[in-house]
Amino acid sequence: MADPLLPDTLGEVLDLAAIIVFLLTSLSALLSALLIKRDNLFYLGFQLIGLTVALIFSRDWLYDMTFSAALGSAQTYHELTASALILSIAYTVDMGLKVLVWERILRRNGRAAVPPLLIAVVRFLVYLVGGLTILQFVYGQSITAIATLSGAFAIVLGLSAQSTLGEMFAGIAIALSRPFRIGDWIKVGHFDEGKVVDMTWRLVRLEMRDRSIVNLTNRMCADSPIKNFSYPNDKIRLSEDIYFPRGYDQERVKKAIRKAIAAVPTVLADPAPNAVFMSVRDGVDHYAMRFYIREYNIRRRIVEQVWRSVTAHLDGAGIPIAQPREVVDQHQAPPAQDSESAAKPA
Amino acid sequence: MRGLGAVSYRATPDALAAQAPLRRYAGPWSLWALGVSVVISGEFSGWNTGLITGGFGGLLIATVVVTVMYLALSFSLAEMSAAMPHAGASYSFARTGLGPIAGCVAGLAQIVSYVMGAAVVVVTLGDYLQSLVSAHSSLSLPAPVWWAALYVLFIGLNMHGAATTFRVAIALSFVALAALVGFWVVALPAFDLSLALNVPASPGGTAYLPHGLAGIAWAIPFAIWFYLAIESVPLAAEEAKQPAHGVPRGLAWGIATLIVAAFFTLVLNSGVPPGAAEIGASSEPLLAGIVGVRGEHARPAVLAVIGVAGQAASFHAMIYAYGRSVFALARSGYLPTTLARTQPGRATPHHALIAGGLVGFVMALAGKLLPEQIGLGAVLISMSAFAALISYILQMLAFARLRRHNPDLPRPYVSPLGATGAVTALVIAVAALAFMLMDPALRAGMIGCAVILAAGLAYFLLFARHQLIRSPEEAFALAQSGHERDALGPAAEAAPGGRPGG
Numbered sequence: 001m002a003d004p005l006l007p008d009t010l011g012e013v014l015d016l017a018a019i020i021v022f023l024l025t026s027l028s029a030l031l032s033a034l035l036i037k038r039d040n041l042f043y044l045g046f047q048l049i050g051l052t053v054a055l056i057f058s059r060d061w062l063y064d065m066t067f068s069a070a071l072g073s074a075q076t077y078h079e080l081t082a083s084a085l086i087l088s089i090a091y092t093v094d095m096g097l098k099v100l101v102w103e104r105i106l107r108r109n110g111r112a113a114v115p116p117l118l119i120a121v122v123r124f125l126v127y128l129v130g131g132l133t134i135l136q137f138v139y140g141q142s143i144t145a146i147a148t149l150s151g152a153f154a155i156v157l158g159l160s161a162q163s164t165l166g167e168m169f170a171g172i173a174i175a176l177s178r179p180f181r182i183g184d185w186i187k188v189g190h191f192d193e194g195k196v197v198d199m200t201w202r203l204v205r206l207e208m209r210d211r212s213i214v215n216l217t218n219r220m221c222a223d224s225p226i227k228n229f230s231y232p233n234d235k236i237r238l239s240e241d242i243y244f245p246r247g248y249d250q251e252r253v254k255k256a257i258r259k260a261i262a263a264v265p266t267v268l269a270d271p272a273p274n275a276v277f278m279s280v281r282d283g284v285d286h287y288a289m290r291f292y293i294r295e296y297n298i299r300r301r302i303v304e305q306v307w308r309s310v311t312a313h314l315d316g317a318g319i320p321i322a323q324p325r326e327v328v329d330q331h332q333a334p335p336a337q338d339s340e341s342a343a344k345p346a
Numbered sequence: 347m348r349g350l351g352a353v354s355y356r357a358t359p360d361a362l363a364a365q366a367p368l369r370r371y372a373g374p375w376s377l378w379a380l381g382v383s384v385v386i387s388g389e390f391s392g393w394n395t396g397l398i399t400g401g402f403g404g405l406l407i408a409t410v411v412v413t414v415m416y417l418a419l420s421f422s423l424a425e426m427s428a429a430m431p432h433a434g435a436s437y438s439f440a441r442t443g444l445g446p447i448a449g450c451v452a453g454l455a456q457i458v459s460y461v462m463g464a465a466v467v468v469v470t471l472g473d474y475l476q477s478l479v480s481a482h483s484s485l486s487l488p489a490p491v492w493w494a495a496l497y498v499l500f501i502g503l504n505m506h507g508a509a510t511t512f513r514v515a516i517a518l519s520f521v522a523l524a525a526l527v528g529f530w531v532v533a534l535p536a537f538d539l540s541l542a543l544n545v546p547a548s549p550g551g552t553a554y555l556p557h558g559l560a561g562i563a564w565a566i567p568f569a570i571w572f573y574l575a576i577e578s579v580p581l582a583a584e585e586a587k588q589p590a591h592g593v594p595r596g597l598a599w600g601i602a603t604l605i606v607a608a609f610f611t612l613v614l615n616s617g618v619p620p621g622a623a624e625i626g627a628s629s630e631p632l633l634a635g636i637v638g639v640r641g642e643h644a645r646p647a648v649l650a651v652i653g654v655a656g657q658a659a660s661f662h663a664m665i666y667a668y669g670r671s672v673f674a675l676a677r678s679g680y681l682p683t684t685l686a687r688t689q690p691g692r693a694t695p696h697h698a699l700i701a702g703g704l705v706g707f708v709m710a711l712a713g714k715l716l717p718e719q720i721g722l723g724a725v726l727i728s729m730s731a732f733a734a735l736i737s738y739i740l741q742m743l744a745f746a747r748l749r750r751h752n753p754d755l756p757r758p759y760v761s762p763l764g765a766t767g768a769v770t771a772l773v774i775a776v777a778a779l780a781f782m783l784m785d786p787a788l789r790a791g792m793i794g795c796a797v798i799l800a801a802g803l804a805y806f807l808l809f810a811r812h813q814l815i816r817s818p819e820e821a822f823a824l825a826q827s828g829h830e831r832d833a834l835g836p837a838a839e840a841a842p843g844g845r846p847g848g
Contacts, residue, residue, distance in 0.1 A: 006550075006551070006552045006554075006555050006558065006559070007403065007552070007554060007555065008552040008553060008554055008555075009554070010403075010539070010554070012554075013403040013406060013407060013554050013555070014406075016407055017406065017407040017410040017411070020407060020410075020411055020562075021410060021411060021414050024411070024414070024770060024773055024774060024777075025414070025766065025770050027773060028766050028767075028769040028770035028772075028773050029766045029769075031769050031773070032746070032764070032765040032766045032768070032769040035746065035750070035769075036746055036749050036750045036765040036769070037749065037750070037765060039764075040764065040765055040766050043764065043766040044766075047766075
């Protein structure tokens with residue numbers, strides 16, 4: 001006599017196949033997460049969703065065959081499998097955020113990790129939404145009160161932690177828009193330029209040239225213009241003014257300057273250094289020396305090297321450096337007449 | 347202290363050093379044809395016994411599970427083959443991931459699977475040809491004559507060159523697939539689900555699962571026939587024009603074709619007259635189905651093509667597969683190096699092809715000469731399946747180990763199923779092996795396979811491991827394990843054992 005509990009339609013047989021496959025793949029995802037790489041927990045989420053869906057579809061025969069003694073009613077089976085499906089979805093979202101967002105998008109190129117507190121908050125929210133969904137749609141419990149309570153709690157929490165949350169979200173905005181990285185030389189707003197040494201969920205730390213540390217809040221960074229000297233362009237152009245007496249051959253002067261700058265090893269050969277005739281001013285020829293460097297952190301040392309090289313080359317070429325002079329003519333006013341005679345024409 | 351895995355190397359023999367490498371010819375379609383043709387005889391027969399052991403529902407579920415295993419296996423092999431494009435395939439992967447002993451066992455298992463598989467197929471093919479000739483003339487040749495002629499013909503085609511081999515594989519694949527499609531077209535109008543459910547049920551069984559849930563497990567070894575030997579595609583890596591591109595595509599297209607073929611064949615062949623009970627017991631299930639639909643008048647020409655096409659395609663591809671497997675192991679010194687010689691001007695491993703053919707012929711002959719109750723044919727079938735599963739398990743372990751310990755290994759192709767896919771294939775392969783071990787009917791095959799592997803391993807441990815050769819597979823494995831200097835240095839050096847590359 002046939003066992004009435006075994007699958008006995010094509011649909012039920014396919015349900016059983018799906019259950020077996022997803023059980024095997026869930027086990028495999030777990031094993032590969034344990035033995036190879038934890039990223040495989042993300043795959044586990046999908047396998048669990050598939051498994052719970054297959055269990056839901058198999059309710060008509062699987063409950064009677066396997067779970068009737070343990071669960072007591074088919075309604076309990078339905079509630080448990082539906083809850084498991086919702087929790088599986090929440091778990092998959094959680095793992096997807098972990099694998100794809102926290103540990104990939106927001107953590108590459110040496111950026112600091114997202115604050116653990118934020119991760120914890122997001123995880124809590126994901127499972128909270130999952131739990132509320134189970135209460136509302138599986139067990140038919142109204143979540144209005146809980147949602148209201150949660151909303152009120154969120155308002156209280158938000159107001160009391162307004163500043164902290166603002167910093168946190170500004171930090172996320174910085175991490176997503178990537179205006180700078182750790183190690184970059186930047187200038188934030190009116191502050192002096194410095195090197196980014198740390199980025200936390202609340203602060204950006206800059207190391208100044210004098211080795212002092214300036215802590216800027218994330219909101220200050222997010223609200224201010226940021227000049228980045230290192231990223232995405234790592235070649236920075238510097239410009240120095242130089243003056244020569246009137247009358248010297250411009251091509252000769254430019255050639256001497258270019259040659260002098262190119263002799264400095266820390267100056268980039270490409271783009272090539274250049275000298276530009278700017279104007280005649282204050283009795284001298286005004287030129288700008290332009291050159292590119294990569295190590296912005298030692299730019300003053302490089303400028304010094306450039307000046308040394310330029311002065312040495314110009315001395316060798318017999319071209320003197322001039323200083324602009326402003327000529328102030330003083331006119332001797334004629335001796336003053338008496339006021340009346342001065343006021344009346346003769 | 348050095349373990350049994352400690353190996354040492356000798357200079358490459360002059361004959362091997364001087365010979366030309368295998369010739370690059372195959373594109374993705376050639377590799378697809380290799381994968382399809384080597385498997386396709388399994389669509390024609392072999393799988394149907396699962397209808398008896400598991401019923402239609404049991405075999406259907408087993409086929410779904412086995413499909414998942416082969417899908418995951420194919421993607422994992424594609425990843426490893428693109429990273430390690432060597433003729434050794436399973437030997438190369440296991441050697442790099444798990445060390446020389448595992449590499450030796452995986453390579454030997456691969457050879458056993460293909461040599462025994464070819465011996466099984468040649469017997470069936472000989473029977474088909476004899477019945478075809480008998481229908482048109484009074485000529486009757488002894489079966490061994492057919493076998494010898496078939497071996498000579500197909501080894502000759504394989505020796506002629508890679509281009510000929512792949513062209514023949516493509517042609518035979520299309521003919522065999524056309525035969526299958528023709529069967530589906532004939533069977534579809536006559537399909538009746540109740541016929542698929544006519545396997546008598548045991549007490550407690552149902553129409554879909556006549557032997558209960560256990561029937562699913564007993565059907566798994568037969569569901570494997572739908573895909574058995576698809577893993578031969580990576581063997582062509584050294585003959586592929588662009589292995590990193592071609593092998594993954596060939597494998598993906600091949601497994602997709604076979605999945606479609608498997609489910610259409612399983613469903614339609616089970617549901618046509620005379621029904622699953624007789625189809626399951628038939629040695630020619632497709633022919634039984636055609637006769638059931640069209641009557642006896644359908645037999646001669648069409649049925650002969652159906653019968654011969656699938657077997658010939660698989661026989662041709664299996665000869666290719668064992669030839670490359672033997673060649674690769676011999677080139678590395680695990681087998682006598684004369685088996686690694688290639689034919690001047692044609693760049694095909696003629697010694698390996700002939701040696702494997704001789705062994706296969708002797709096995710087929712032994713099956714005929716030994717008493718029928720021994721059932722050597724069935725033993726060879728199960729030996730082939732056992733050996734394949736052992737090779738799958740070792741390859742998937744190698745995949746997992748390489749993913750864990752060599753994450754930076756350049757991988758031109760990455761499996762979309764990741765490590766989870768490889769572990770899935772591993773878990774299902776272990777389960778299938780366990781089910782086969784529990785079946786008393788398959789135990790003789792398991793013992794035969796174990797004896798051959800043990801003998802090969804003993805040869806390796808006693809002799810071969812002291813005189814390995816720095817083949818591409820060995821050099822790559824040494825480089826990955828951090829023994830690059832060994833791989834590039836003077837000829838006779840030792841590499842520590844017990845670990846990958848050791």
